[in-house]
Amino acid sequence: MERKLKSYKPEKVMFYFENICNIPHVSHHTEAISGYCENFAKEHGLRYYRDVAGNVVIYKKASAGYENHDTVILQGHIDMVGAKTNASGHDFLKDIINIDEDALESGYITAVDTTLGADNGIAVAYMLAILDDDTIAHPPLEAVFTVDEEVGLLGASALDTSVLHGRYMINMDSEEEGVFITGCAGGLRSDLMMDTVMDKTENAVFRIITKGLKGGHSGSDIGTGRPSANVITGRVLERIRQTADIRIVSLKGGAVDNAICNYAEAVISCTADYDMISELCAIMTRELREEYAGIDDDILIEAETADNHAEAASEGDTDRIILCLRQLPYGVISRNACNINMVETSLNPGVMLYENGVFRLGYSIRSSHASAKRELADRIRNMAEYVGGRCEESGDYPSWPHRHNSLLCRMAGQVYNEMYHKDPAFEIIHAGLECGIFAGKMPELDIISYGPDMYDVHTYDERLSIRSAERVYDFTLKLLEKL
Incomplete structure (x- = not known):
């Protein structure tokens, strides 16, 4: 060679x-x-x-x-x-x-x-x-x-x-x-997991793709304000849910918890038609590009038709998954009072996965204060308990x-x-x-x-x-x- x-x-x-x-x-x-x-x-x-x-x-x-x-x-x-x-x-x-x-x-x-x-x-x-x-x-x-x-x-x-x-x-x-x-x-990894009920669906199936993001290191780049494709996916699903009935078939975003996710896919069963879903994705693309102008200018939300799936998460479990994606914080939680450029505490959902009826969100928690790190870990655990899931922690370092x-x-x-x-x-x-x-x-x-x-x-x-x-x-x- x-x-x-x-x-x-x-x-x-x-x-x-x-x-x-x-x-x-x-x-x-x-x-x-x-x-x-x-x-x-x-x-x-x-x-x-x-x-x-x-x-x-x-x-x-x-x-x-x-x-x-x-x-x-x-x-x-x-x-x-x-x-x-x-x-x-x-x-x-x-x-x-x-x-x-x-x-x-x-x-x-x-x-x-x-x-x-x-x-x-x-x-x-x-x-x-x-x-x-x-x-x-x-x-x-x-x-x-x-x-x-x-x-x-x-x-x-x-x-x-x-x-x-x-x-x-x-x-x-x-x-x-x-x-x-x-x-x-210091840091800690926290994985929120939830078992779901899957049953038959007869509605049309679409794949929602979030791409074009820069991503980056969840420590050194988190202070830039770059968005996470996993978090944006939650926003898109919530917007669709406001106008149509949806159920989640699968989710996939990110490979490791310590990287800001730059690409994610959501496969959903939905009562809306393709034109409505596509138009909504175009609207959100424009909104997000304006929201993150100068930070992440190439965000793109796309929709495409997908093969019909026999099963999807129940309506209740779909609601609980979206709740997890929407309600837990993301990004910078606090900055140093004496140096505003120095991030003290942050949370990054680096991995999002839903397959075979199991939902998982993998978080990287970072903080200069052990107490603040523990507080974020407790909030993830509280959310897991609220939706009937569980939480596993690993890699705790000072x-x-x-x-x-x-x-x-x-x-x-x-x-x-x-x-x-x-x-x-x-x-x-x-x-x-x-x-x-x-x-x-x-x-x-x-x-x-x-x-x-x-x-x-x-x-x-x-x-x-x-x-x-x-x-x-x-x-x-x-x-x-x-x-």
């Missing part, structure tokens, strides 16, 4: 990044890439540790002259979000990520019709390149490769940190060069509090200024990072997070700046040299 990134720098980083792209590693299916990291350690004669969850830690002794320096932990996750265009036949469990060669000329690495996995494959490539280079000056290193970050930081939660002895940790799971992250929100006396942050700022003759930004973000897990388990650990410029992560438009990836790698090497 011809290597598409062989002409780009840093050579070793690009070599390992392309290798990672050639290994399917969507969340919950990381056995192969865990094995790849383990085999890397064996081939390079490096001590390693692999736990039952699939996390891998690779140890490298200090370079000459750095033997007495404090150990530094390098950390990133080896799973990726799997999102693709509606026309794509990509199978994330067996197909490799197809790097778009045409996009390389514009200075970006992107994939054809799927997520790229630079979140967080670039961090994995950085760590492997560093471990593979004996010319780098560095203190003792512990490279930590965690699984299933994208589905609730599960790998970091499972890791026994007694195998780590670092004083400093560099997490490389951020997406804007020159911005150093020093704190983040926030990462800002550390005011961080020596690592001060050193990173100095190195950045020396290299680029300007000061970096230090921020606390709304997205969840594994740093909170490590900070909770290792209270004395001094942590910073950064990364190269990436755009539209968790979507099929995800792209990585090649030049930025090179600069951030050079910065990392200089920071290790100073530590």
Whole structure:
């Protein structure tokens, strides 16, 4: 297989990044890439540790002259979000990520019709390149490769940190060069589920499609006000219900709870005819484009006829499903009182599914305050109980509090200024990072997070700046040299 990134720098980083792209590693299916990291350690004669969850830690002794320096932990996750265009036949469990060669000329690495996995494959490539280079000056290193970050930081939660002895940790799971992250929100996944009664329907069947939305990351992009296709679907169904009797046959929107859904379908049985449904969709398209002008300009609601289905949700269960879609909040719940640009609490219904008589809404809850996170989880549970359903919670992780006396942050700022003759930004973000897990388990650990410029992560438009990836790698090497 011809290597598409062989002409780009840093050579070793690009070599390992392309290798990672050639290994399917969507969340919950990381056995192969865990094995790849383990085999890397064996081939390079490096001590390693692999736990039952699939996390891998690779140890490298200090370079000459750095033997007495404090150990530094390098950390990133080896799973990726799997999102693709509606026309794509990509199978994330067996197909490799197809790097778009045409996009390389514009200075970006992107994939054809799927997520790229630079979140967080670039961090994995950085760590492997560093471990593979004996010319780098560095203190003792512990490279930590965690699984299933994208589905609730599960790998970091499972890791026994007694195998780590670092004083400093560099997490490389951020997406804007020159911005150093020093704190983040906590999070929780909540799934609302409801069993329904399905019975025969004789009415016409239509498919309502919501598309053209930007989508995005439910942490870093939620503050933009971008709408969710799942939420819009609820609005469309409610509007149709005001003029006709409807029953839901099926619903499908979103693949993961931590992405803003950009495409959704609802199949309904309805007493209205196609012309009325089509006209209503056109009206809502105009209304929504006006409502979200400058935020999401290409929203499109379409209707098409569908094959008749023998069964649909009962009228009462249809009402309850629409109630769930309509009445639970979405988006930013609160912002920081001292910095209105900083989101403190949010709720994202990333997954909507109704099939075989079971309805499910998968929510990502984020907050800097444990009490606010609990309040939203309770509201979802209350709704589930009200409609006769149930609620399951998972992936509860803590926030990462800002550390005011961080020596690592001060050193990173100095190195950045020396290299680029300007000061970096230090921020606390709304997205969840594994740093909170490590900070909770290792209270004395001094942590910073950064990364190269990436755009539209968790979507099929995800792209990585090649030049930025090179600069951030050079910065990392200089920071290790100073530590």
